[in-house]
Amino acid sequence: MTLDDLAKELDVSIATISRALSRPEQVAPRTRERVLAAVHRHGYKPFGTGRSLRTQQTRTIGVVVSDIRNAFFAAAVKAIEDVARANGYSVLICNADEDRQKEGIALQLLLDRKVSGVINCSTGANLELLRMFEKSGTVLVDFDRESGLNNVDTVVLDNVLGASLAAQHLVELGHRAIATIAGPKHLSNARGRLAGFRKTLQEFKIATRPEYVLFGNFKPESGYSAAQRLFSLAKPPTALFVANIEMAAGVIQFAREKKISIPKDLSLVSFDDPLWAQFMDPPLTVIVQPTEEMGECAMELLLGRLRGRSPVQTKAFPPRLVVRGSTAKR
Numbered sequence: 001m002t003l004d005d006l007a008k009e010l011d012v013s014i015a016t017i018s019r020a021l022s023r024p025e026q027v028a029p030r031t032r033e034r035v036l037a038a039v040h041r042h043g044y045k046p047f048g049t050g051r052s053l054r055t056q057q058t059r060t061i062g063v064v065v066s067d068i069r070n071a072f073f074a075a076a077v078k079a080i081e082d083v084a085r086a087n088g089y090s091v092l093i094c095n096a097d098e099d100r101q102k103e104g105i106a107l108q109l110l111l112d113r114k115v116s117g118v119i120n121c122s123t124g125a126n127l128e129l130l131r132m133f134e135k136s137g138t139v140l141v142d143f144d145r146e147s148g149l150n151n152v153d154t155v156v157l158d159n160v161l162g163a164s165l166a167a168q169h170l171v172e173l174g175h176r177a178i179a180t181i182a183g184p185k186h187l188s189n190a191r192g193r194l195a196g197f198r199k200t201l202q203e204f205k206i207a208t209r210p211e212y213v214l215f216g217n218f219k220p221e222s223g224y225s226a227a228q229r230l231f232s233l234a235k236p237p238t239a240l241f242v243a244n245i246e247m248a249a250g251v252i253q254f255a256r257e258k259k260i261s262i263p264k265d266l267s268l269v270s271f272d273d274p275l276w277a278q279f280m281d282p283p284l285t286v287i288v289q290p291t292e293e294m295g296e297c298a299m300e301l302l303l304g305r306l307r308g309r310s311p312v313q314t315k316a317f318p319p320r321l322v323v324r325g326s327t328a329k330r
Helices: 004-012 014-022 029-042 046-055 069-086 102-112 128-134 160-171 188-203 220-230 247-256 275-280 292-305
Strands: 060-063 091-095 117-120 137-143 153-157 179-184 214-216 241-242 267-271 284-288 314-317 320-322
Touching: 004 014, 004 029, 014 153, 029 214, 029 247, 029 275, 060 069, 060 102, 091 102, 102 117, 102 137, 117 292, 128 247, 137 292, 153 160, 153 188, 153 292, 153 320, 160 179, 160 188, 160 267, 160 284, 160 320, 179 188, 179 220, 214 220, 220 247, 241 247, 247 267, 292 314
Parallel strands: 060 091, 060 117, 117 137, 137 153, 153 314, 179 214, 179 241, 241 267, 267 284
Antiparallel strands: 284 320
16 A cells, blocks of 8 residues: 555545654645545554654653552543553653653653654653753653753643642541652642642641641552551541542551441541542442543643744643542531
8 A cells, every 4th residue: 555545545646645644744634534544444653653763752642650550540541542552642651650761661661762752751860861851852841740841831730729728628527637648859739739638737827737647659658557557556546638549548458347337437638539429338438530631731741842832831730539438527
């Protein structure tokens, strides 16, 4: 199958097919869909290979997520891939596993593959490697966390607001012994959530007890060990805000093992809303992120950069509190 063959079959010019594959924004959506369908149907490859050799780039987007097991990132990746595919790009997904060395390996792989752009959920490291992407002309977008680079588009949540909503909810239920399991100090989203928690307690004139502020690594095991420490205190908290759902899963495991009743003994609020949170007993009160919208926005910003848009943009999405059965009045 050649370009001539495709053009004859679709009754369009070779130039139209070329634009549909290399500059899809310049082709009518219906025509672009016909071209892409024919390309997939016939397994047509030479155009993409030739372009890669000529420009030393591919129509591939790299996505580096910090933990692929986390439902937040799974939903975000799906949204990113949907927008990428509709615009003629494929997606290469890498899992950093909250590990700076694994993130470095993933970034080096994407650099070697000469991807057109990278959407990166930073582990807070590998800044020099990220600068190599900038020098090579590869488009970068920070997602969920800020990498430390200045001249990149960024898509994040308003983490301060999310934590404030959680803390305020617990205070209004009458709780005063309120603890938090925060994320790693070197991550921007974790710092924002801790700042929002502390700010809200201060506004309600509730002291933040040092023993009630623990740090995890955004994985279940750290949530479990933090809960263990909190309930070894002479005065355990009556309410707990957890900075992500993976750590909350560890807290729930500990509570069930130790027969700690939620919400009778402990009111629990977590960031993120995977499907299971609605069906556990009791259903979990959560801070919901507009995950799919965030993923779509990240890909749209990346496409805008590839098309020549110059101003740097930061998009901060608002979260919302969803009250279910894991919180109760004190």
